[in-house]
Amino acid sequence: MKQKNRLLGDQLVIAFAYGFIGLFALVCLYPLVLTLSVSFSSEQAVARNGYSIIPLSPSLDTYKYIFVNSGMKLLKSYGVTLLVTTVGTMGALLITSMIAFSLSIKKLKYRNVLAFISNFTIIFSAGLIPWYMVSVNYYGLKNSILALILPSIFSVWNMFLMRTYFASISPSLYEAAEMDGANYFTIYVKIALPLSKTALLTVGLMYALQYWNDWWHALIFINDRDLFPLQYFLYNILSNVNAISSGRIPSGASGNITLPAETVKMAITVITIGPIMFLYPYIQKYFVHGIMAGAVKE
Incomplete structure (x- = not known):
């Protein structure tokens, strides 16, 4: 009887959890x-009735406007x-993993000093203007594809996460390899990477999301429209x-234009997050496991 009650209680708990x-x-x-x-509703229906979980007056006008005019x-x-x-x-993975592996080796001289210097950059920075001047005048990143890559190619937080993971690998494996x-x-x-x-x-997912969602560096460095990334291009639209819609007509546009302002916002959101939505489920288990491992191992 007690066992049946226990099983019933377990089933109730499982049902509640699900x-x-x-x-x-x-x-x-x-x-x-x-x-x-x-995003699939008409602008007039949204303006009249507000947002709805079911498309109001289903229409592809918003996507036609985005893809036809800017295909x-x-x-x-x-x-x-x-x-x-x-x-x-x-x-970023190559640079971050190499630095993290180096700092995980206890024999490395001044590894604590190097870790402190890396951590120092999180707390203090030179500021936006000096960073911009150095990037443009010394590295020539203006209107360059490298301007969208180099500024985000290293993250101290990601490096410490990987260092913690590398440090959890048994040193005996390294010692055996050295003996060979x-x-x-x-x-x-x-050994370390596999x-x-x-x-x-x-x-890698963190870096990929950072690069995919980046529009700030394009705003600062890029004037050539052929180098506009997706996020910044849609931001301009x-x-x-x-x-x-607010009556401020951009140069080259007619004064009698009615555009789907609200539905464009939603369509742009769908366009930008679509690829990430399809990618994330395949690596979600690795992402969660990696976060937990980096949080508890030292």
């Missing part, structure tokens, strides 16, 4: 579904963003739509 998690998932899913619905430019900006995200993420004649670069490539795939995927 119900709570399902309700929480619906709450998290609601804004996304609402965004998607509004090739939009594809080019997609290409720029894909290039920057791919090259930037790979380069391997140098530290060989150990890094043959055992740290979770950390690499976690940090949204700015022009808002300007026209």
Whole structure:
């Protein structure tokens, strides 16, 4: 009898847990579904009735406006963003993992000093203007694809996360490899990296999201429209739509224009987060595991 009551209690707890998690998932899913619905609604229906979970007067006018008026430019900006995200993420992973591996080696001289210097840059910085002057005058990043890659190619926080993960690897593996004649670069490539795939995927996702969502560096460094990344290109579209809708007509635009301001915001959101939504589920388990591992291991 006691066993049956215990089983019944366990089932009730499991049912409650699934119900709570399902309700929480619906709450998290609601804004996304609402965004998607509004993006496929007509501007007039949204202005008249507000946002709705079901598309009001379903229409593709917003997407036609974005893709037809800016089709090739939009594809080019997609290409720029894909290039920057791919090259930037790979380069950032290489630099971050090499520094993290070096600082995880206890035999490295002055490793604590180097870690302190790295951590110091998080707390104190020279400021935006000196950073901009150095980037433009000394590194020539104005209107360069490198301006979208180099400023974000290293994160101290990600480096410390990877260092913690590398430090959790048994030193006996490194010692055995040294006895077999391997140098530290060989150990890094043959032992450390294969055992740290979770950390690499976690940090790689962080860098990829950072590069994919970046529009700030394009705003500062890029004037050539052919080098506009996706986020900044769509930001310009949204700015022009808002300007026209508020009566501030941009140069070259007619004064009698009615644009889908609200639905454009939602359509742009759908366009920008779409690729990340499809990518994230495949590496979610590695991301969560990597965060937990970096949080508890030392």
